[in-house]
Amino acid sequence: MNKGSQVASLPDPGIALFGFAQDNRGELYVLGNTTGLLSGTTGTVLRITSR
Amino acid sequence: MVAQWRLTDRKATHLMVDPSSRRELLRIDKPQFNHNGGEIAFGPDGNLYIAVGDGGAADDQGPGHVSAGNAQSLAPGNVLGKVLRIDPRGHDSANGRYGIPRRNPFVGRDGADEIWAYGFRNPYRFSVDSRSGTLVVGDVGQNDIEEVDAVRPGRNYGWPVKEGSFLFDNGGDGAGFVTQRSPGIPAGLVDPVLEYDHTAPGGVRCGGGAPPSACQGIAVVGGYVYRGHDVKVLAATTCSATTRGPSRRRWGACS
Numbered sequence: 001m002n003k004g005s006q007v008a009s010l011p012d013p014g015i016a017l018f019g020f021a022q023d024n025r026g027e028l029y030v031l032g033n034t035t036g037l038l039s040g041t042t043g044t045v046l047r048i049t050s051r
Numbered sequence: 052m053v054a055q056w057r058l059t060d061r062k063a064t065h066l067m068v069d070p071s072s073r074r075e076l077l078r079i080d081k082p083q084f085n086h087n088g089g090e091i092a093f094g095p096d097g098n099l100y101i102a103v104g105d106g107g108a109a110d111d112q113g114p115g116h117v118s119a120g121n122a123q124s125l126a127p128g129n130v131l132g133k134v135l136r137i138d139p140r141g142h143d144s145a146n147g148r149y150g151i152p153r154r155n156p157f158v159g160r161d162g163a164d165e166i167w168a169y170g171f172r173n174p175y176r177f178s179v180d181s182r183s184g185t186l187v188v189g190d191v192g193q194n195d196i197e198e199v200d201a202v203r204p205g206r207n208y209g210w211p212v213k214e215g216s217f218l219f220d221n222g223g224d225g226a227g228f229v230t231q232r233s234p235g236i237p238a239g240l241v242d243p244v245l246e247y248d249h250t251a252p253g254g255v256r257c258g259g260g261a262p263p264s265a266c267q268g269i270a271v272v273g274g275y276v277y278r279g280h281d282v283k284v285l286a287a288t289t290c291s292a293t294t295r296g297p298s299r300r301r302w303g304a305c306s
Binding site for chain 1: 090176178181272273274275277278279280281282283284285
């Protein structure tokens with residue numbers, strides 16, 4: 001049973017997500033990697049855009 | 052630990068820090084392996100906001116925790132389960148390495164002078180809304196409820212009395228658990244602006260067999276108020292996301 005508030009989901013970014021960032025225009029970025037681990041070379045910064 | 056470095060050249064195209072300029076501002080006890088330091092960020096006031104977990108393990112109890120939970124404690128020096136605000140340019144703190152903004156809510160009363168707000172479990176990520184200046188904190192829940200809080204100075208965000216808007220029982224020597232939804236009660240605890248649980252429709256646990264498509268997530272990251280223009284549907288919404296799930300895929304949530 002869902003006990004929480006209603007939220008709307010964005011499409012799956014396909015990465016293990018560790019944080020957001022925001023530029024001075026207010027646009028949002030998603031930071032993560034494809035392994036979910038703290039080491040490695042798969043770090044990714046994605047920008048949230050319209051489809 | 053919070054430390055400071057200086058840039059070699061503030062006008063350079065590619066900014067770099069001077070490794071020899073390191074200056075330690077503060078250290079905080081780390082009683083358990085988890086719920087350590089989280090986000091640090093400057094606010095529009097030029098002060099530095101620091102998110103600190105409740106000391107770790109579970110239920111905000113056990114070694115390194117005080118009896119009613121670190122997050123609820125305003126005992127001298129207890130900064131666990133809090134968001135702090137300091138002035139890195141000042142020197143009037145107890146160790147003389149940073150300043151205490153004189154309008155911090157606990158200056159001159161019970162509670163460490165550095166505390167901006169309290170009652171957090173693991174405020175792993177937060178942002179400062181560029182328009183309103185509001186601190187928007189993602190506070191990771193224990194087993195049931197993830198929450199995003201719009202944080203105001205001096206307020207109490209509930210943990211471990213509540214997990215999200217639900218009452219929390221620490222379980223004594225056993226595992227803690229939520230009991231019932233209790234919005235606004237007990238008085239004095241601020242409920243989140245956004246919360247979601249770990250259970251999919253039908254009662255299957257997310258991370259315990261529920262399909263990812265039926266889950267809203269586990270371990271909140273966020274949140275951010277969208278102030279951009281490129282994604283009209285997100286205008287002025289608060290966005291968060293989850294860090295862990297059975298497929299290692301993560302979703303954003305905006306409300």
